[in-house]
Amino acid sequence: MKLKMSDIADMAHVSKSAVSLALNGKPGISEDTRQKILGIIAEQGYTPLRKSHKDIETGIGEVTFLVVTTSGVVQNNYQSLPFFNDLISALSTNVNHLQGSLRTVTIQADDLNEKIDAVARTSHHGVLVLGTDLTKKQVMLINEQLHNVVFLDTYFKEINADFVTMDNYQGAQLAARYILSKGYRDIGYFASDKLISNFNGRRRGFHDALSDAGVHITNDHFYYISPTELEPQGLKLSSYGKNLPKAIFCEDDYIALRLIKAAQKEKITVPDDVAVMGFDDIYGATLISPELSTIHVPAEQMARQALHQLQGQLESSNWNAQKTLVATTLVQRQSL
Structure with missing residues (x-):
């Protein structure tokens, strides 16, 4: 049975309006509550329902967010880490603005070769890949098997693919x-x-x-x-x-x-x-x-840029791979 917003609300012990605020990146809930809701959404692979058939036809469609878990940084509890929660929140919000939905698919690194074909068969509107822990060989495999793909949070200059990461x-x-x-x-x-x-x-x-x-x-x-x-x-x-x-x-x-x-x-x-x-x-x-x-690290800008590059691939057969490094800024506080 397809999950509803009310199901996510029940799991998080919050109201449906709180789930909506978290999905759309709007104020009105605490940061802890937002991260809790987004963590459950990522874990359950929840896809928000669209309001009308017109939205589906004119929007970006269902975008796949592929997460390859490892024994490194991106482990099974990756959604509990604040940076990844910020990134997921920004992606969800921006995909919603494009009248689309975000579907999360999680694969263990050891199963990548076996399961990447299933991802290809079910991803019709592009794939955003959380590439934090991916090796060069894994990136090449995903890039060869999937059409319309952008890698987030990693960068290999020698691979002809779309990347978006911080500088x-x-x-x-x-x-x-x-x-x-x-x-x-x-x-x-x-x-x-x-x-x-x-x-x-x-x-x-x-x-x-x-x-x-x-x-x-x-x-x-x-x-x-x-x-x-x-x-x-x-x-x-x-x-x-x-x-x-x-x-x-x-x-x-x-x-x-x-x-x-x-x-x-x-x-x-x-x-x-x-x-x-x-x-x-x-x-x-x-x-x-x-x-x-x-x-x-500007997670919001990284999310927008990744979707811009994904749209470019979807809209043009002549799209050339783009590698984007998003500049960072200094935050001066009291520890130094």
Whole structure:
């Protein structure tokens, strides 16, 4: 039986109007409630009903949102992570504005070869792929099997396909220059222990910006940590002793928030004892004290651009693949 809006409302323990507000990106509900509703929508694969046959005929139609889960960043609970919730919300809102609907299909990476053909058979109005964890080989497979496809949150310059992602290199350079402008030279780097294209771009951008200023991160100031774990257990800053850097850049906000929590637990003051900066500007960055200085990623603009490129493919047989890097911005708060 096809899910109704009332079913989603019952699952989330909210009203139907709250579900409508969440779907359309409108104010009137808390951010926690919005993320809860969107998480259930993504998990259940709910598709909003269109109001009339005319809407279906004139709109973009049913767009498939393909999520390939892995043991990396995009795991089965990916919709609980704020950045992905923001992206899903922006995609849902913009598809609705185009008089279409968004259908979510989730496949485990190990089953991709077996199930990609079924996605091709049932996707008639284009596919948006969450490519965060995808390897070059997986992207090539999807691009060969699917017609009218745009990859989000990843980028491979050597593949002739449509990509939309944040400019990770530019964002990390922005972060490095800001840290340097605050007078820091003893700088540490908390890197993801799961290497994906996004983190690789951030790593290169940060390194190059420091090198231009004659500053280098020593091996004992370069650390690896989970990119999605928020709790401080297992992270003991006191073990670094006097070797703890004065400022630390984290490859994403989850790492940064975990670092601040660990510092607070060990009575290490942020930013006086150690300054911290993140990347992504997730909702939780403003819920911690001190609030997190970070790099803002424009999920809404990424969603609009991805749909623009998908429409271009649907409307023109002469569409040339387009690779879009959306610039990021600096968010100055109190952690640095």
